[in-house]
Amino acid sequence: MNIQKAFNTAVADYDSLRRILIPCFDDFYKTAVEIISGDGTAPLKVLDLGASTGLYSGMVQSVFP
Numbered sequence: 001m002n003i004q005k006a007f008n009t010a011v012a013d014y015d016s017l018r019r020i021l022i023p024c025f026d027d028f029y030k031t032a033v034e035i036i037s038g039d040g041t042a043p044l045k046v047l048d049l050g051a052s053t054g055l056y057s058g059m060v061q062s063v064f065p
Contacts, residue, residue, distance in 0.1 A: 011053050014052075014053055015053055015055050018055070029055075029056060029059055032056065032059075033056075033059050033060055033063050036060065036063075036064070044064045046060055046061075046064075
């Protein structure tokens with residue numbers, strides 16, 4: 001199995017398991033998004049290093065399109 005196939009197999013369960021294994025998952029990620037600040041005059045610049053499934057980046061993007 002190549003890396004892409006292994007990732008695609010694992011990712012299906014990974015985010016749902018995080019919701020179970022991280023206490024207060026929704027509050028944790030909500031707070032992490034809320035502490036990002038911007039002055040509203042310039043686009044927010046975010047660097048996603050690809051360390052996970054993109055769950056957090058998607059949450060950031062939904063608040064800061």
